[in-house]
Each structure stands twice: as C-alpha cells, then as structure tokens.
Amino acid sequence: MSLTAEQKYELITKNLQETLNGQIIKDVLAKGEPVKIYWGTAPTGRPHCGYFVPMTKLAHFLQAGCEVIVLLADLHAFLDNMKAPLELVEFRVRYYEKMVKAILKSIGVPIERLKFTVGKSHQLTEQYTLDIFRLSNVVSQNDAKRAGADVVKQVSNPLLSGLIYPLMQALDEEHLGVDAQFGGVDQRKIFVLAEENLPSIGYKKRAHLMNPMVPGLAQGGKMSASDPNSKIDLIEDPATVKKKISKAFASPGVVEGNGLISFVEFVVLPISEIKDGKPTFHIDRPEQWGGPVTYTSIEQLKADYSSEKLSPPDLKIGVADAINKLLDPIRAEFINNAEFQELERAAYPPEVKQVKEKKVKNKGTKFPGNKPAATEEPAAVAEVEQKLESTTISN
Ligand SMILES: N[C@@H](Cc1ccc(O)cc1)C(=O)O
Secondary structure (H helix, E strand, C coil), X not given: CCCCHHHHHHHHHCCCCEEECHHHHHHHHHCCCCCEEEEEECCCCCXXXXXXXXXXXXXXXXHCCCEEEEEECHHHHHHCCCCCCHHHHHHHHHHXXXXXXXXXXXXXXXXXXXXXXXXXXXXXXXXXXXXXXXXXXXXXXXXXXXXXXXXCCCCCCCCCHHHHHHHHHHHHHHHCCCCEEEEEHHHHHHHHHHHHHHHHHCCCCCEEEEECCCECCCCCCECCCCCCCXXXXXXXXXXXXXXXXXXXXXXXXXXXXXXHHHHHHHHHHHHHHHHHCCCCEEECCCHHHCCCEEECCHHHHHHHHHCCCCCHHHHHHHHHHHHHHHHHHHHHHHXXXXXXXXXXXXXXXXXXXXXXXXXXXXXXCCCCCCCCCCCXXXXXXXXXXHHHCCCCCCC
C-alpha cells in the first residue's frame, strides 16, 4: 500500500494534540523523501502502560515511511535530579530498550526500521559540548528554567542540571539530524525553546509533534512512574491489573478526566486499528447489564458512557481485559527470559533495608570466641553488576 504525501501527513499527525511547524514535514514529504523523526525517553522509573500512547504514534510514523529514532536519554535521566544515578542508568537504558521493543512487538509493529540510540553516544563529543556553551550564551537562566518546568522535577533548591537539560534536548534535534521531534505535550516548553533558539546558533528549526497526556488511573493527573497507584507496570500480573482497574477513578456519566476512557481512545482503539485494520473495543459485559458489546469509535463509547448506558464497572471489565491482552506477550517474554529478569533487577535493585546493627562491644581479637573482622556485604548494585558483566542483551 503506497500512501500519498497527504495521507502520510495525516497518519503522522493522527491523534496528536498539537503540531508546531507542520510545514517542515509537508515540505520533506513533497520532495518524496522519508521524514526523520525522533522520540526521546529518559530511562528513570520503570516504564508503564502509559508508554503505549507514544508507541502507537511510532507505529504510525513507521507506517508513513518515516525514519524513526528512539533516543534513550541516559544523561537526561541523570540530569533530572539524578532520577537515575550513573551506575544504574546503563541498565535502565537496556531495560527501556527491551521494553520499547516488547511493546511494539505486542502491538504488531515491525521494529527492523526503528533505530535506537543512547544519549551519551553523541552528547559527549567536542562539538556537542561547544554547542551547549554556545546555546547557554543565547538562552537566559529564566527561559531555561521555564522550559523545563513541566519535565524536570521541581525542587526547592533547583540544581544547575535542570537548566542544562532543556538545552541538551534542543541540541539533540540537530545532532540526531532530524526533521521533527515527537513527545508528549508536557515537552511543549522545551520544544518552543528549541524552535526559538536553534536558529540563533545557526541551526534549523524543527517541527514538533505532541501527543496528549493520558490521565492516570487514580484521580486524574498524568500517569507517573513514581505513583504506583496511577499506573500499571508492563509486567504486572493479570490479577493486579484487574484490581488496579477496578479501583480506578471513574465517575458515572463523566467522560472528562476519565483515565479509562482516554486509555481506550489513545491506546486500545488505535492499537486494534494498527493490528486489524479497524478500531474495536470489546466489553464482555454480563448478560444482566445488556450482554457483550463492541465499540468501533470513541464517540460511540463516550455517548453511551455520558448517558449512563455504559456503567463504570462494565467499562472497567473491558479496559482490564484489553490491558491484559496487550500485556500478555510482554509478560511472557519477561517470564521466559532469565536475562531480561536479571536486567530488571540490575536496573531497579530492591531497596536495601537499613537494618540497625546491634552494637557489639569490641573486646579485641584476642578475646576468646571472637571472630576475625567480618567482610562487608557487597552492595546490591555491585553484585548484580558483576553478574551482568558477561551478559549481552540481544534484540
Ligand atoms: N524530556 C524527555 C526525555 C528526552 C530527553 C532528551 C531528548 O532529546 C528528548 C527527550 C522526557 O521527559 O522523558
């Protein structure tokens, strides 16, 4: 199936909340060239179900013949208040890469044409360093601070790293040689900073594509890796998925801010369309409430929900089943792959409990029955690090 330039543009911008400088993309398409787009993700907390949203867009970009790059932004994960310490970030990079691939496989997207790159691989060059300095001479402290406000963790004593973060995200566009950057609308201020300032240091302005933020499952707000109740892990077991969804916030008849409906709109329907060519959302509703029902458009679902023809518990049945179906292959891959599991432990080592040690009076080594000084327990990190040293992660 070959698409016209217009059809490609439509697919590229489908389901987005906002596009800035779409003309840049149209111009590339008009020349018959593939559009080069990147999506960056900072490997901080464990990736969760919210990641399905950008993944559906990567699928669209690939369908539209784009060259797609996934940037695993390791240094950004470090610069954002050290959400990922340097000794863990490499494991997280590998864990994220595996997860992104597993999600795309679960959606049925061929990943051969997807390129993965790690921030460090271009961000430590001489030219990049010089570019940070050049950009720091045209961007004010205030503008850099404001640009990062929705992305960088806001703390009472903000660090300098939070100002460098947006500058580097802007520079990545140039150093990855793309036509467009894609991200959530939470990235908007950084995108604008890039558009306004790259030209001042002699670089092209890029197009920016933004997907909406899907509200979390708790009480609105975005899905966040740091709030366990607002999100569902990609390797969560089926029973926990059901439990979390049953607890999700959903007022009868209220569509606005309903995380479950948004999930259907931005994940379930688009994915079924990518997979089977037509959007479907099936609810195995008990007979007494009207029996099974299948929706093929979000408007239809929203109308039924607003008029309370569809109740929150029934919506929840459908969403829990849909999520479990999406997670099945990801869970299976994880469970059947010891390397993957080891990587998870290395990337997210269980917190070492601070056990208060009983003070033992030092009576000297000569004291009868005393043992030689105990060797220190290796730290959890060092231990897994060692185990992993010889393991390579295959695609
Ligand atoms: N800011 C993105 C990560 C990112 C980092 C660097 C980039 O060039 C692009 C994106 C996030 O919030 O996850």
